[in-house]
Amino acid sequence: MVRLITHNLLACHAKDCNTNNFPLAFKDAQLEIREAEFNPEFLKGFLPKIEWTALVDTARQLGDTSLPLEQPEMLDDEFLKNLHHVLLEIHVEEGSMTCPNCGHVYPISNGIPNMLLAEHEIG
Amino acid sequence: MISTPDLSHLRTADYDQVYEPAEDTFILLDALEEDAEGLKAIKPSVCLEIGSGSGCVTSFIGNILGPSVLYLCTDINPYACKCTRWxxxxxxxxxxxxxGSLATPFGFRLVRQIDIIVFNPPYVPTSEEEAFGAQISRDIGGAWAGGSDGMQVTNILLNQIEALLSPSGRFYLVALKQNNVPNIIQTMQEAYRLKGEVVLQRRAGREHLFIIRFVRNLS
Incomplete structure (x- = not known):
């Protein structure tokens, strides 16, 4: 299950790829929506670690426009519920992720992203 | 008492492809259980297990810390990834x-942001060819073959820990006597000012196992 919370933490780490290597772009993403338990405390605690623009852009590419472009200062229930859905309930089961810098493709199969590199690609 | 995770969904055939929890796993669980209150006290938000295999250890930590933590696992063995998920x-x-390999998929985004890192590495001294081949083939041999001093894979991660660990973070490492535990602790102190301490040790058959816990040296 590549959820957007995990996607927001993954960057390309191929040899010599150190800038503009995030966020990875989903391609041919097959989505599944699975309900998860709402946990506002977790969301509030995790918010500072999120790259907001990357999250909003990625959600929009996957068809979810519920998040505002700017991270709000007031964390009301409606916002947290939308954030919960985007981060934790949208699962990318199949497809791939492409590095915006070097074009390396990381496939996703059965919900597990393959971030392995071949020996010659390791920095 | 925290119960050992339920692994009844895994069959003998699964353990042909993924490391079956054994004494080294259980000493790690015991050390984590002894540290349960301390782990809660640092209010962790991210926990990363490297080489999660069956998924037993992270499931155990999940039982200790509950749902307010993001649990991340990596393994080079795709079958182990499936088992961890199950x-x-x-x-x-x-x-x-x-x-993925070690912490590399998260290395850019989680700089000094991981609160708990756990690694039960391939620590068994083997030939370097065997260790190298096992990592390349990404199969079950990668779960134990550790090169001449059993440190071939561990040493790579030890050089990345300081950059990953949050200010109050803790890193738990399983090691064998032959890995030269005092040398590991001394090296981490000198190179990265990370303070290592043996929190549990146990003899299990031929193996003398250690759990080393590293924290930032704040003095």
């Missing part, structure tokens, strides 16, 4: 699994 589901711990 074990998380079986034990109602929400685990995010990545088929």
């Amino acid at each position: 074990t998380g589901i079986q034990n109602k711990v929400d685990i995010n699994v990545v088929n």
Whole structure:
């Protein structure tokens, strides 16, 4: 299950790829929506670690426009519920992720992203 | 008493492809259980297990710390990734699994942001060819073959820990006597000012196992 919370933490780490290597772009993403338990405390605690623009852009590419472009200062229930859905309930089961810098493709199969590199690609 | 995770969904055939929890796993669980209050006290938000195999250890930590932590796991063995995922589901711990090497998929984004790092590495002294081949083939041999001093894979991660660990973070490492535990602790102190301490040790058959816990040296 590549959820957007995990996607927001993954960057390309191929040899010599150190800038503009995030966020990875989903391609041919097959989505599944699975309900998860709402946990506002977790969301509030995790918010500072999120790259907001990357999250909003990625959600929009996957068809979810519920998040505002700017991270709000007031964390009301409606916002947290939308954030919960985007981060934790949208699962990318199949497809791939492409590095915006070097074009390396990381496939996703059965919900597990393959971030392995071949020996010659390791920095 | 925290119960050992339910692994009844895994069969003998699964253990042909993924490391079956054994004494080294159980001493790690015991050390984590002894540290349960301390782990809660640092209010962790991110926990990363490297080489999660069956998924037993992260499921156990999930039982200690509950759902307010993001649980990340990596393993180079794709079958282990599947097992980790199943074990998380079986034990109602929400685990995010990545088929990847060490912490490299998260290295850019989680600089000094991981609160708990756990690694039960391939620590068994073998020939370097065997260790190298096992890592390349990404199969079950990668779970134990550790090169001449059993440190071939561990040493790579030890050089990355300081950059990953949050200010109050803790890193738990399983080691064998032959890995030269005093040398590991001394090297981490000198190179990275990380303070290592043996929190548990045990003889299990031929193996003398150690759990070393590292924290930032704040003095």
